[in-house]
Amino acid sequence: MGAPKQRWNSEEEAALRTGIARHGVGNWRTILNDPELSSTLRYRSNVDLKDKWRNMNVIVIASSSRDKGRTAVKKTRAAPKNNDHFAAISAVTSDVDGEIVDTKPIASVPNEAWNTSSSKKAQSRLDNIIMEAIKNLNEPMGSHRTTIANYI
DNA sequence: TTAGGGCTATGC
DNA sequence: GCATAGCCCTAA
Numbered sequence: 139m140g141a142p143k144q145r146w147n148s149e150e151e152a153a154l155r156t157g158i159a160r161h162g163v164g165n166w167r168t169i170l171n172d173p174e175l176s177s178t179l180r181y182r183s184n185v186d187l188k189d190k191w192r193n194m195n196v197i198v199i200a201s202s203s204r205d206k207g208r209t210a211v212k213k214t215r216a217a218p219k220n221n222d223h224f225a226a227i228s229a230v231t232s233d234v235d236g237e238i239v240d241t242k243p244i245a246s247v248p249n250e251a252w253n254t255s256s257s258k259k260a261q262s263r264l265d266n267i268i269m270e271a272i273k274n275l276n277e278p279m280g281s282h283r284t285t286i287a288n289y290i
Numbered sequence: 291t292t293a294g295g296g297c298t299a300t301g302c
Numbered sequence: 303g304c305a306t307a308g309c310c311c312t313a314a
Binding site: 295297299 | 303304305306307308309310311312313314
């Protein structure tokens, strides 16, 4: 995680989250084509987005459902042993939806962000966080990634 | 084009 | 040595 590998900075992560909030999970190509995001993500491929999102979800899932059944990832990789590392993320998740109850994810969200392919996949709590941020920010055209990042 | 599996590099 | 994060390969 040092040199050779292209670490994701907060700008890129925010852009990814914004793209997902706007176009939905799985529409990596669409996200990359978003003029707003393409500048930030121009060095990332759709596979990169997918992989990053996978990593992000692993962290969230591991931190939110550690009790029951990890198995988010195969080898045990997603099973943290110290909560400290996840404190920040857990704080965010629990702040928004507490324990994830289940999900009626985007259906109840009257935001045009999801209209493309909302029902494509089960959304993670991170999506809810983003949607929460967008809703609360209440910006008509969708919130800027930095704004969302700020909110979070 | 997207999703999943696996490998490797890096940090602790 | 273990855990994490990024990248590559392959299948659908």
